[in-house]
Amino acid sequence: MRYGHFDDDAREYVITTPHTPYPWINYLGNEQFFSLVSHQAGGYSFYRDAKMRRLTRYRYNNIPTDAGGRYLYVNDGGDVWTPSWLPVKADLDHFETRHGLGYTHITGERRGVRVETLLFVPMGEDAEVQRITVTNTSEVTKSLKLFTFLEFALWNAQDDQTNYQRNLSIGEVEVEQDGPHGSAIYHRTEYRERRDHYAVYGINTRAAGFDTDRDTFLGAWNGLGEAAVPRAGASAGSVASGWYPIGSHGLELELAPGESRTYVVVLGYVENPQDEKWADDAHQVVNKERAHALLGRFATTEQADAAFDRLRAYWTDLLSTYSVSSTDERLDRMVNIWNQYQCMVTFNMSRSASYFETGIGRGMGFRDSNQDLLGFVHLVPERARERILDIAATQLPDGSAYHQYQPLTKRGNDDIGSGFNDDPLWLIAGVAAYIKETGDWAVLDEKVPFDNDETIADTLFEHLTRSFQFTLDHRGPHGLPLIGRADWNDCLNLNCFSTEPGESFQTTENQAGGVAESVFIAAQFVLYGAEYARIAEHRGLPKVAEQARAAVEVMRAAMLEHAWDGRWFLRAYDYDGNPIGTDAHDEGKIWIEPQGFAVMARVGVDGNGSDKATSALDSVGEMLATDHGMVLQFPAYTTYQVHMGEVSTYPPGYKENGGIFCHNNPWVIIGETVLGRGQRAFDYYRRITPAYREEISDVHRLEPYVYAQMIAGKEAVRHGEAKNSWLTGTAAWNFVAVSQYLLGVRPEYDGLVVDPQIGPDVPEFTVRRVARGATYEITVRNTGTPGARARLTVDGEPLGGDLVPYAEAGSTVRVVAEL
Numbered sequence: 001m002r003y004g005h006f007d008d009d010a011r012e013y014v015i016t017t018p019h020t021p022y023p024w025i026n027y028l029g030n031e032q033f034f035s036l037v038s039h040q041a042g043g044y045s046f047y048r049d050a051k052m053r054r055l056t057r058y059r060y061n062n063i064p065t066d067a068g069g070r071y072l073y074v075n076d077g078g079d080v081w082t083p084s085w086l087p088v089k090a091d092l093d094h095f096e097t098r099h100g101l102g103y104t105h106i107t108g109e110r111r112g113v114r115v116e117t118l119l120f121v122p123m124g125e126d127a128e129v130q131r132i133t134v135t136n137t138s139e140v141t142k143s144l145k146l147f148t149f150l151e152f153a154l155w156n157a158q159d160d161q162t163n164y165q166r167n168l169s170i171g172e173v174e175v176e177q178d179g180p181h182g183s184a185i186y187h188r189t190e191y192r193e194r195r196d197h198y199a200v201y202g203i204n205t206r207a208a209g210f211d212t213d214r215d216t217f218l219g220a221w222n223g224l225g226e227a228a229v230p231r232a233g234a235s236a237g238s239v240a241s242g243w244y245p246i247g248s249h250g251l252e253l254e255l256a257p258g259e260s261r262t263y264v265v266v267l268g269y270v271e272n273p274q275d276e277k278w279a280d281d282a283h284q285v286v287n288k289e290r291a292h293a294l295l296g297r298f299a300t301t302e303q304a305d306a307a308f309d310r311l312r313a314y315w316t317d318l319l320s321t322y323s324v325s326s327t328d329e330r331l332d333r334m335v336n337i338w339n340q341y342q343c344m345v346t347f348n349m350s351r352s353a354s355y356f357e358t359g360i361g362r363g364m365g366f367r368d369s370n371q372d373l374l375g376f377v378h379l380v381p382e383r384a385r386e387r388i389l390d391i392a393a394t395q396l397p398d399g400s401a402y403h404q405y406q407p408l409t410k411r412g413n414d415d416i417g418s419g420f421n422d423d424p425l426w427l428i429a430g431v432a433a434y435i436k437e438t439g440d441w442a443v444l445d446e447k448v449p450f451d452n453d454e455t456i457a458d459t460l461f462e463h464l465t466r467s468f469q470f471t472l473d474h475r476g477p478h479g480l481p482l483i484g485r486a487d488w489n490d491c492l493n494l495n496c497f498s499t500e501p502g503e504s505f506q507t508t509e510n511q512a513g514g515v516a517e518s519v520f521i522a523a524q525f526v527l528y529g530a531e532y533a534r535i536a537e538h539r540g541l542p543k544v545a546e547q548a549r550a551a552v553e554v555m556r557a558a559m560l561e562h563a564w565d566g567r568w569f570l571r572a573y574d575y576d577g578n579p580i581g582t583d584a585h586d587e588g589k590i591w592i593e594p595q596g597f598a599v600m601a602r603v604g605v606d607g608n609g610s611d612k613a614t615s616a617l618d619s620v621g622e623m624l625a626t627d628h629g630m631v632l633q634f635p636a637y638t639t640y641q642v643h644m645g646e647v648s649t650y651p652p653g654y655k656e657n658g659g660i661f662c663h664n665n666p667w668v669i670i671g672e673t674v675l676g677r678g679q680r681a682f683d684y685y686r687r688i689t690p691a692y693r694e695e696i697s698d699v700h701r702l703e704p705y706v707y708a709q710m711i712a713g714k715e716a717v718r719h720g721e722a723k724n725s726w727l728t729g730t731a732a733w734n735f736v737a738v739s740q741y742l743l744g745v746r747p748e749y750d751g752l753v754v755d756p757q758i759g760p761d762v763p764e765f766t767v768r769r770v771a772r773g774a775t776y777e778i779t780v781r782n783t784g785t786p787g788a789r790a791r792l793t794v795d796g797e798p799l800g801g802d803l804v805p806y807a808e809a810g811s812t813v814r815v816v817a818e819l
Helices: 214-218 228-232 289-296 301-318 329-349 366-376 381-392 423-438 441-445 460-473 519-538 542-562 592-600 612-623 662-674 678-688 690-700 730-742
Strands: 004-007 012-015 025-028 033-038 045-047 054-056 071-076 079-081 094-100 103-110 113-120 127-136 142-155 173-179 182-187 197-203 209-213 245-255 260-271 322-326 447-450 453-459 708-711 722-725 745-747 751-754 764-771 774-781 791-794 797-799 803-805 812-818
Touching: 025 094, 025 103, 025 329, 033 127, 054 260, 071 113, 071 228, 079 103, 103 301, 113 301, 127 142, 127 245, 127 301, 142 197, 142 228, 173 209, 182 209, 182 245, 182 289, 197 245, 197 289, 209 214, 214 228, 214 245, 245 260, 260 289, 260 301, 301 329, 322 329, 329 366, 329 690, 329 730, 366 381, 366 423, 366 730, 381 423, 381 441, 381 460, 423 441, 423 460, 423 519, 441 460, 447 460, 453 460, 460 519, 460 542, 519 542, 519 592, 592 612, 592 662, 612 662, 662 678, 662 708, 662 730, 678 690, 678 730, 690 708, 730 745, 745 764
Parallel strands: 774 812
Antiparallel strands: 004 012, 012 094, 025 033, 033 045, 045 054, 054 142, 071 079, 071 142, 094 103, 103 113, 113 127, 127 260, 142 245, 173 182, 182 197, 197 260, 209 245, 322 764, 447 453, 708 722, 745 751, 751 803, 764 774, 791 797, 791 812
């Protein structure tokens, strides 16, 4: 069952009913100000940090789902409704939400009144803009009362939800009915003390009334759907004093048949220098100069429209770097629009703020952000460079790293700390991807502090060296890397041994001195250790490169000797040195991560069809693959395994316990292309890619335009149901898999590799790739012959091998690949 459809020409997903299985959301904002908005106008806004600078309030785990947002109430002669359906839930004669790239357009119509609301965050602005157009579609004159609504959060989202003994006494607002650009409400809680920032909520007309006190607006015992002020048809003029501050503008308008009226509403964030906080000597009136300037930039519909046009042009330019044209429209829409869009959202958000992450508990991840970079570096290389330097600054002097850092301060998160032993190697992955894309070798000479301490700063290359050396210095008895608190799988906790409810699996170590080793990190070291050697060689350090390659080969040998179980790779060795992921066990026999990553690193790849790599991926297909994707391990654990930690706490088939953890599926997809099995790789790709799952939206439940982190596995009660959409490394890795390996166009240090492996289902396609200022038009003619590799012609001349050298900026290179 579908609940909408793709509009590829407009680059939108069109939702045609409010009754989707779950809120389907979008992200607004590209720089510092961000909003989450659902198809029913739910969600919230924040400046830079979803925990520390939350502007509006949202309630997770609420009944009904999706409680809190930016709403518009309509009172049409006593008939009260909301064009977003929620929160009033009055039946609509027409409903449509269009989620686009950085904007959402919600339309609701009832009894001859049509309301269209366009929501977006303009480029270069710390504000959300709503362009609201009200149209009388009836044949009689309409006298309408409109009421905007949002609820302010008290900045620190965690404190906002917990510290009520203080927070219910500190709410403060100012109201400006006759401002230079209309009416405005200023949320200034804590501004009188240490804060230098406030929120402004303005409308580009003089409102008929206002409310800033939630209890007054709702009425005693009422919810948002029963709000008293809209039902009364008149604002109460309430001024918040403590309790719950809100913003609401009351409007009165009369529309003749066919007549429309448009308003522009702005929710903005404003900072004032300490010596410019106040407009009066008594420090009672907020300095509104910057707020007035902001509102003045959106004082007319034409200004809002121009800002929206700039936003759309930004995305058109951004997505011009990589595109494909094929006979498969679902492939094209994912590659050209939605996958790259999701990569940009994960760049902005990491894992911090979604409808499954509150923005309170997690900052930017060291591991996460480095992997996300793989998917967006071609879009915004200059911001990728900045992100790399921010990440590297949270590395510790021994080469380990803070697992997370806060985007507002860019400092490591002490509550989580370090000890996740895969973290250091991801920095090599991110830097290598950036240099391949840009050719910016100078980034390696940038001085970057360790632990944000400028007194111990060193070159970025030295950071990579310490990442590499950290793994070498932390190996166990089999020569494999020690796992620490966890490797990529945070729920595989081999040094925790927790029996205390509520104890953190990731930060608690109840036993010390174990020898738990990770086969995954071993494969990671083989792959990215080789990249480190290539980088060192380019810097004129041949001895360092030689030593690095020797260490990589030692690790490869250790994997083949100690990490092979007969048909697949082991997952790990536990605290006592016993294998995990072995056929000898009844549960957890085979795990997906080492199979995919080992083949990506070409461990066990001999090219004879009967090698270890082929056996490992054949075992994945036999034991882990389902119609909805590949499960993480099989069979799932049915009892708690204290020596393994959180992975066994989930019911069978969910999350890390036999769930389809979509993030690691692309590693197998890439591995299959390494073996020349493009048809199988493309089949796996389609199983988890949302556009191919749109027809089963009633099963999948989440958005059919972006990836989910997890899909319930074959041992789950609700196999095929997705959870945790948007903020997942699946976005970056699946874009890498499809763009660089299935379609086969990937940047290297000295040129573009053209090596497509997609099978016979896509017999011909053209990739347009901009790289280092030159444009490459690559036409692939594909027989789908298993194991075949492309023969290349570049500008009419045959080319030996698969590496197309980089051309001069501004030139166009035409490549034909036949296989």
